[in-house]
Amino acid sequence: MSTQAQDLEALANKEYEYGFVSAIAEDVVPRGLNEEIIRMISAKKNEPEFMLDWRLRAYRQWLKMTEPTWQNVHYPPIDYQDIIYYSAPKTSSDGPKSMDEVDPELLEVYEKLGVPLKERGILAGVTPSVAVDAIFDSVSVATTFQAKLAEDGVIFCSFSEAVQHHPELVQKYLGSVVPYTDNYFATLNSAVFSDGSFCFIPKGVRCPMELSSYVRINSNASGQFERTLIIAEEGASVSYLEGCSAPKRAKNQLHAAVVELVALDDAKIKYSTVQNWFPGDKDGVGGVFNFVTKRGKCLGKRSKISWTQVETGSAITWKYPSCILQGDDSVGEFYSVALTKNHQQADTGTKMLHLGKRTRSTIVSKGISAGVSQNTYRGAVRMLAGAEGARNYSQCDSLLIGDKCGAHTFPVLEVKNNTAQVEHEASTSRIGEDQLFYCRQRGISNEDAVSMIVNGFCKEVFKELPMEFAVEAQKLLGVSLEGSVG
Amino acid sequence: MPQAATAASGSGPTDKDESAGLQMLEIKNLHAKVKGREILRGLDLSLKAGEVHAIMGPNGSGKSTLAQVLAGRDTYEVTDGTVTYQGQDLLALSPEDRARAGVFLAFQYPVEIPGVSNNYFLRTALNAVRKYQGQEELDAVDFLALVQKKMQLLHMDEALMKRAVNEGFSGGEKKRNEIFQMAVLEPRLAILDETDSGLDIDALKTVAAGVNALRAPDRTVLLVTHYQRLLTYIVPDYVHVLSAGQIVKSGGKELALELEDKGYQWLGEPDLVAGA
Numbered sequence: 001m002s003t004q005a006q007d008l009e010a011l012a013n014k015e016y017e018y019g020f021v022s023a024i025a026e027d028v029v030p031r032g033l034n035e036e037i038i039r040m041i042s043a044k045k046n047e048p049e050f051m052l053d054w055r056l057r058a059y060r061q062w063l064k065m066t067e068p069t070w071q072n073v074h075y076p077p078i079d080y081q082d083i084i085y086y087s088a089p090k091t092s093s094d095g096p097k098s099m100d101e102v103d104p105e106l107l108e109v110y111e112k113l114g115v116p117l118k119e120r121g122i123l124a125g126v127t128p129s130v131a132v133d134a135i136f137d138s139v140s141v142a143t144t145f146q147a148k149l150a151e152d153g154v155i156f157c158s159f160s161e162a163v164q165h166h167p168e169l170v171q172k173y174l175g176s177v178v179p180y181t182d183n184y185f186a187t188l189n190s191a192v193f194s195d196g197s198f199c200f201i202p203k204g205v206r207c208p209m210e211l212s213s214y215v216r217i218n219s220n221a222s223g224q225f226e227r228t229l230i231i232a233e234e235g236a237s238v239s240y241l242e243g244c245s246a247p248k249r250a251k252n253q254l255h256a257a258v259v260e261l262v263a264l265d266d267a268k269i270k271y272s273t274v275q276n277w278f279p280g281d282k283d284g285v286g287g288v289f290n291f292v293t294k295r296g297k298c299l300g301k302r303s304k305i306s307w308t309q310v311e312t313g314s315a316i317t318w319k320y321p322s323c324i325l326q327g328d329d330s331v332g333e334f335y336s337v338a339l340t341k342n343h344q345q346a347d348t349g350t351k352m353l354h355l356g357k358r359t360r361s362t363i364v365s366k367g368i369s370a371g372v373s374q375n376t377y378r379g380a381v382r383m384l385a386g387a388e389g390a391r392n393y394s395q396c397d398s399l400l401i402g403d404k405c406g407a408h409t410f411p412v413l414e415v416k417n418n419t420a421q422v423e424h425e426a427s428t429s430r431i432g433e434d435q436l437f438y439c440r441q442r443g444i445s446n447e448d449a450v451s452m453i454v455n456g457f458c459k460e461v462f463k464e465l466p467m468e469f470a471v472e473a474q475k476l477l478g479v480s481l482e483g484s485v486g
Numbered sequence: 487m488p489q490a491a492t493a494a495s496g497s498g499p500t501d502k503d504e505s506a507g508l509q510m511l512e513i514k515n516l517h518a519k520v521k522g523r524e525i526l527r528g529l530d531l532s533l534k535a536g537e538v539h540a541i542m543g544p545n546g547s548g549k550s551t552l553a554q555v556l557a558g559r560d561t562y563e564v565t566d567g568t569v570t571y572q573g574q575d576l577l578a579l580s581p582e583d584r585a586r587a588g589v590f591l592a593f594q595y596p597v598e599i600p601g602v603s604n605n606y607f608l609r610t611a612l613n614a615v616r617k618y619q620g621q622e623e624l625d626a627v628d629f630l631a632l633v634q635k636k637m638q639l640l641h642m643d644e645a646l647m648k649r650a651v652n653e654g655f656s657g658g659e660k661k662r663n664e665i666f667q668m669a670v671l672e673p674r675l676a677i678l679d680e681t682d683s684g685l686d687i688d689a690l691k692t693v694a695a696g697v698n699a700l701r702a703p704d705r706t707v708l709l710v711t712h713y714q715r716l717l718t719y720i721v722p723d724y725v726h727v728l729s730a731g732q733i734v735k736s737g738g739k740e741l742a743l744e745l746e747d748k749g750y751q752w753l754g755e756p757d758l759v760a761g762a
Contacts (some may be wrong), residue, residue, distance in 0.1 A: 433561070438597040441557050442611035442667065443585035443618070452610065456601025456650065 017249030020277060022108075026059060029086040035059065038191055043087045045160050045194070048167055058180035058190035065184045072376040072408055073316050073345040075289065083223040083254060084194045088136075131156055132212040133197040135226055143197075145209065154238075155200040156211055159227055162198035173231055173471075177260040177297045177324070184265065185256040185318075186293040187227045193258065193466070196226035200279035201236035201267075210466060212241035215257075217277075217288070223254035230260070232267035234300065239270040241469055244313075248278050250286045251316060257292045265300030265327065270308070272465055274473055279314035284343025287315025288336065298330035298359075306333040307350070308464045310473040315344060322351035325359035325390075332361040335461040339454075339477060340373030340405070349378040349410075354387035363394040366458050369405035380412040383420035391419040398428040399457050401450070451477070505704035508535045509573075510675055511556075516567035517731075525551040527731035530566070533675070533706045534699040540717055540742060543728035544750045549710045550594060552728070553679040556708075557591040558584050571675065585611075585660040586618035590673030594680040597653040604663070607651045608633070608670055615671055636669040640696045641749045658689035665696040676700070677708045682716035694719030714746035729753060 029040050038059055042052040067078070131145035133156065149156050155166060163170050180190035197213040217224045233236055242259075261269050271294075280287025290313075296305035308323035323332030336352035352361035361381065369375040369470065381392045398407035413422050431453055439449035455462070455474055463469050511533040518526040525548045526564065541593055543549050555562045556569065557580035569576040576584060612632075613623040624632065637644060640662050652660050662679055668676055678697065682690055697720050701707065709722060716737065717725070725741040726733045727750075734753055735741065745752070 099659050415569075432597070434597050435599055437557075437559055437581065438593065438599070439607075439611075440581040441591050442607070442671070443582055443614035444607075444611055445582050445614070448610065448614075452602055452607070453599060456599055458603035 003110050009244065016189045018276065025189070027088045028084050031084050031252045032081040033059075033083070033085060033192065037085055041192060041194055042087075044086065045163070047163055050171055051163060054175070055191050058187050059192075061181050061368045062184070062187040062191055065187060066198050067184050071318055071347040071378075072410075073318060073347050075345075078252075078254060078289070080188075084340075085223060085225070086194050088194070095156045113224075118225075127451055131209050133158060135195055135197070135213060135215045139147070139445055149165075149208070152205050153202040154205060154206055154207055155198065157198055157200050159193075159196040159229065162229070166198075166200070169231065170229070172199070173229055173260070173262055175260075177262060177295050177481075178258050178293050178382045183293060185291040185452060186258050189227060189256045189258045189293070192223075193225040193227040196228045196232075196242040196257070198228070199230040199238060199240065201230075201232045202237045202276075203233040204235045205233075206236070207238040210239050210241055212243065213266060214353060215242070215244040217244075217253055217255065223256065225255075226257045228257070228259040229262075230269060230271070231262045232264065232269050232303075234265045235265075235267060237268040237270075239466060240272070241466060242271070242273045242275075244277055248286060250283070252280075252286060253278075253288050255288050255290050255292065255314075259292070259294040259321075261305055262298030262301035263296065263298050263305050263327075264302060265440070266302045268304045268306075269296060270306045270466075271296070271321070272469055273307075273309040273310045273311075274469055275309065275313050275317070278315075279313045279342065279344050280315040282342045284315070287344075288313065290317045290319060291315035292317075292319040294319060295324065296322070296332070297324045298332060299354075300330070301327040301356075302329045302331075303327050304331040304333075306331075306335075306464070308333075308335040308461065310461070310465070310469075310477070311338040311346060311348060312477065313345075317344075317346040317348050319348050320350055322353070323361060324353045324355065325361065326355045327359075328356040329358045329360075330356055331359070331461055332363075333464075334363045334365070335363045337368070337458045337473070337477070338366070338375055338377075339368040339370075341370040342373060342375045343371070345376075346374070347376040349376075351380040352382070352392060354381075354383045354390040354392070357386065357388040357390070359387060359390045363396070364460050365394075366461055367368075367396075367398045367399070368401065368457065369407050369408055370401035372404045374408070376408040376410065378410045381414070381422055381424075382412075383415040383417050383422065385416045387417045387420050390417065392420075392422045394424045395460075396424070396426045397457070398426075399454065400428070400430045401454075416428075491707045493663060509533075509539075510535045510571070510706040511576075511708075512568075512570040514568045514570075516552075516555070516569065517565045518551060519563045519639065520551065520561060520563055524565070525526075525562075525731055526555065529728075529732055531733060532695075533708065535706055536701075538701060538707045538709065539709060539724045539726065540604040540722040541726050541728050541733075542711060542714075542742060542745060545712065547728045548731040549712070549728055550679055551573065553591060553677050553708075554595075554712050556584075557589065557697060580615070585673075587670075588614045588615075588674035590666040590668050590671055590676045592661075592676065592678040592681050593669060594683060596652045596655075596664055598653045598655075600653050602651050603648055604651050605629075605633070605647040608667060611667070612670055638700055639669055640666045641692055642666055646717070657684040658686065661685055661693055662689065662696070664713065665693050665700075669696065669700055672705075674704065674737045675706050675708070677710065680712065681709070681712045682711055682713065686752055690716070691719060696738075702720065714742045717742045727753060 029037055038055050133143040143157050178186050181189055199211055201207050263269050277288035277290055298305055305323050311317050325332050332352050338346045338348050340346045350363055365377050367375040367377055376394050383390050396409055400407055407428055409426055411424055415422055435453055438447050513531040516526050516529040541549055564577055609629045616623055722739050725737055727735040
């Protein structure tokens with residue numbers, strides 16, 4: 001026992017791997033929020049009139065709103081005037097025109113994070129597997145393989161670029177899934193968002209590689225407000241991956257992002273997230289407040305949107321990737337693993353809104369709590385009057401490690417059509433001493449046993465992740481759990 | 487001196503292997519508590535390589551406690567005594583190191599591990615054992631070849647390897663899986679805790695045949711059982727009767743039959759029996 005406790009102690013001291021700070025010269029706006037700041041951000045980005053209008057309308061709406069308190073998380077009040085709303089690496093006014101112009105120090109930062117920004121791999125006709133849009137604080141610093149993707153008509157660029165080069169698409173779809181009036185954090189994002197990723201997959205095109213964004217917060221006092229918009233036209237399909245990290249800071253940082261997905265007839269969008277923001281230290285100091293609105297609209301018939309998330313970071317996670325199933329026979333999926341340890345708090349889940357006929361949704365949520373953390377699943381399944389023959393299956397499992405953590409479940413089911421079917425299953429279990437002992441009696445170490453049991457618990461979700469991500473997620477879960485048991 | 491059984495016949499005391507007869511396990515004056523209650527009260531037991539011993543006794547006599555203490559379960563507190571396994575202090579080792587050093591416990595109630603395939607679980611276990619013993623770890627291909635060979639021994643369906651550990655297994659499948667794991671891990675000391683419980687006669691025969699096939703000059707088997715039934719199929723070299731945390735009687739295989747005939751009351755000390 002005692003040697004085991006020592007091992008665990010040593011592992012518990014293992015630090016957050018991505019907590020380094022990079023010395024990059026930054027262009028910032030003054031601290032605080034007012035109309036001037038919003039005009040300044042919009043001007044820096046040389047935006048057309050409609051964008052500034054939209055931002056200002058959002059800002060004025062936000063002033064009338066109050067921060068939500070219904071979620072099962074607790075944190076000190078956020079001083080919205082103490083945040084820097086725009087922070088970007090200093091570059092020439094137009095930004096880098098090619099990868100060769102990107103600040104080598106920035107490239108190094110992403111290299112260190114294991115995110116390749118050099119376009120390696122275009123060798124002798126080999127199609128690269130992943131294109132990356134790298135977001136550093138408030139701006140996108142590089143997007144790889146744009147030219148290659150353009151051959152198929154796929155637009156993959158920073159949001160700022162999209163506003164400049166494809167304003168008609170932005171104007172048509174921005175806010176069409178998450179309106180600027182949606183909720184406190186999404187409205188704030190609408191007012192101040194500075195960049196993000198934009199993807200457009202034209203009719204009938206199956207995107208030839210995985211698209212991904214990697215978001216990094218570097219600046220100390222800045223909040224991060226990125227916005228992603230993905231549109232898949234009729235019969236198009238795309239798989240999108242999102243990763244993130246932040247330096248260790250004693251002060252909490254606010255991340256209020258918005259992701260909007262639009263799928264037209266027969267289109268498929270698969271959106272996978274591995275969220276590893278700085279979770280705060282073991283005493284709960286610092287860490288990112290991850291208050292994110294993600295929503296997809298299955299606008300077309302037989303369209304499909306699938307969310308898969310592995311949430312291991314952040315001091316607080318508040319996020320409900322949802323689907324509006326509007327097109328008949330459309331399909332929504334949500335697969336989630338949320339792991340909390342130390343003082344982390346997570347309130348996460350999904351909403352499935354069934355409007356169309358024979359729409360189907362699947363929810364599989366796995367919550368793992370360790371330390372003194374609190375892990376909440378919150379879900380809503382709504383079958384509206386027109387959802388003839390719609391079906392939902394929800395499964396919601398919680399695993400507890402130790403006896404000081406908490407797992408909570410708040411499912412809401414609302415059925416307004418008699419032909420709709422809703423199924424909900426839930427379970428809560430503890431990593432059994434008997435399971436651990438069984439593994440150890442077969443020669444497997446305590447740490448490996450925990451990791452094996454937890455990975456087994458998450459298997460249904462991991463199998464939904466793209467290959468590279470699945471391996472990453474398993475490793476991340478292993479690392480995150482080190483020292484959580486004993 | 488008792489003689490070792492061969493791996494093939496399971497009953498012929500004929501082998502001349504050098505390791506046969508070497509000391510495998512020496513338990514002296516073992517006392518153990520669970521939840522503050524003393525269960526083992528000065529137990530002595532000596533097992534040599536190649537032997538098969540059966541521990542019998544009424545419910546509550548401490549049979550399963552002995553099995554759990556030897557495997558290192560930390561809910562059991564050893565308060566006195568020594569356990570020497572192949573010359574080393576067994577009680578000083580962690581449960582995983584005991585397993586890696588060749589101590590195997592076939593569980594009375596095998597545990598389910600959802601989402602973890604039997605295949606992955608057993609390969610991880612085998613490689614942990616091999617690594618500890620300075621052997622090369624097996625890759626997936628070599629492992630599969632080994633597993634296929636061992637599966638025949640227990641008439642197991644290969645599909646079982648893809649299923650999660652013990653999840654949805656019938657009682658018989660679980661017990662068979664335990665012996666299958668034993669066949670793959672090739673322990674030096676195998677402790678079988680009530681392996682016969684919950685088995686119908688056909689399953690019992692299969693499991694017993696598996697165990698018999700694993701009898702070897704350098705391996706010791708300790709059968710913990712309530713009933714004589716198992717010992718018809720796995721014939722022990724020695725039988726010990728456990729009562730109130732002590733071995734109260736030892737003898738050859740005929741002792742089991744005598745117990746079956748006369749019941750545990752025959753040994754007397756009913757209050758000790760009842761109090762355990």
